[in-house]
Amino acid sequence: MAAPPALDIDPFDEEFLRAPEPFHEQLRETGPVVYLNRYGVWSMARFAEVQAALRDHQAFCSKAGAGLSDFTKEKPWRPPSLLLEADPPEHTGVRRVTARVLSPRVIERLRDEFGRRADELAAGLAARGTFDGVLELAGPVRPYLNNTIKGLARLPVRVTAA
Numbered sequence: 001m002a003a004p005p006a007l008d009i010d011p012f013d014e015e016f017l018r019a020p021e022p023f024h025e026q027l028r029e030t031g032p033v034v035y036l037n038r039y040g041v042w043s044m045a046r047f048a049e050v051q052a053a054l055r056d057h058q059a060f061c062s063k064a065g066a067g068l069s070d071f072t073k074e075k076p077w078r079p080p081s082l083l084l085e086a087d088p089p090e091h092t093g094v095r096r097v098t099a100r101v102l103s104p105r106v107i108e109r110l111r112d113e114f115g116r117r118a119d120e121l122a123a124g125l126a127a128r129g130t131f132d133g134v135l136e137l138a139g140p141v142r143p144y145l146n147n148t149i150k151g152l153a154r155l156p157v158r159v160t161a162a
Helices: 014-018 021-030 047-055 090-101 104-128 133-149
Strands: 034-036 041-043
Touching: 104 133
Parallel strands: none
Antiparallel strands: 034 041
16 A cells, blocks of 8 residues: 655745645645645645535544644643634534624625725834734734624724733
């Protein structure tokens, strides 16, 4: 029996993150399931296999974590996500609520306002010349989206340096 396909690519490398398409193509061409030597994990990049894995929570669980850490074997370094790192039945209720508030109709209604706010934020930061991308750009986005979805968009969201 032949050894399973393996690659030495690093999905966290800057080159991969800047232009992931060639790497995704390499993964798809290499096989339905590919071992990533650097991290000792299995990867799937073909639609059929990914879709099957996402639908089979008995064979492919999410509760172990969505990253390289295995929350069933080590203490999570952060609280597990109820949406991304849970399996049925716990995941089902959260998914049902999330699907309603993030429906295509709701997202389309928010698109223009969010784009305007994002443009304003980016323009202000760019005018300064330098800024902390995590704290000052990404930081305000999540609470703004959460507040908007919950109907609280007019509440101020302020992020300050620690």
